């Protein structure tokens with residue numbers, strides 16, 4: 001049974017000057033990437049992300065954490081963007097201005113063709129020196145696990161935000177501006193449990209933007225009148241696009 005598309009949302013999308021989108025792991029679920037609140041697969045089943053995705057864990061078990069991210073990077077590289085990612089690429093061609101903010105570190109929005117993605121939590125497709133923060137998109141795994149920084153020799157680490165760490169300042173500023181300036185905010189595939197990303201939909205809503213939450217466990221965390229849509233992003237987003245711009249079908 002397909003979730004009906006509210007006509008008010010179609011109108012809001014068709015007339016929007018600036019659409020801001022926040023995505024979470026749910027948008028990559030249909031590409032086969034496990035979400036965070038799903039049980040971790042296989043070797044990591046007895047760990048929780050909160051135990052592994054921390055500076056302390058990297059300090060204590062650098063090789064284990066490096067290999068956990070290497071395994072996730074391999075899974076991501078084997079995955080393909082799904083129709084939900086692709087619908088957001090197409091959407092950017094129809095709205096005057098689109099800001100795409102993601103909490104995902106899988107790089108799938110970029111691989112799908114979205115440009116200028118605001119990666120609030122970084123990306124596993126990049127690493128950085130754990131000492132001076134220099135980032136690298138290529139590295140030599142033969143040199144050790146984790147590899148040493150080619151510049152100073154300190155261990156390289158994934159260029160992602162770990163629990164307890166600050167978000168990249170530039171990305172957070174851009175994300176907040178996009179939430180404040182948009183007239184339509186779509187929150188897609190996120191449980192809204194991690195700040196400061198979780199406050200972005202409310203920021204937009206309180207500034208008078210139309211808000212739609214597209215998720216599989218839609219909740220009423222945002223009080224008031226907004227569109228709560230229980231749907232899979234890979235199925236709903238292409239339908240929303242086609243219903244708004246039939247030529248997009």
Ligand code: OAD
Pocket residue numbers: 023024025026027029030035036037038049053103104121161162163188189190191192193194214215216217231232233234
């Ligand atoms: P979660 O795993 O917390 O939530 C994923 C959400 O997507 C859930 O609400 C699911 O119901 C929903 N979902 C699953 N499949 C879906 C689908 N096909 N279509 C639409 N929705 C679907 O992941 P995030 O909310 O992204 O942070 O988690 C936010 C942050 O918490 C992550 O970025 C990570 C994690 O700790 C850091 O690592 C810093």
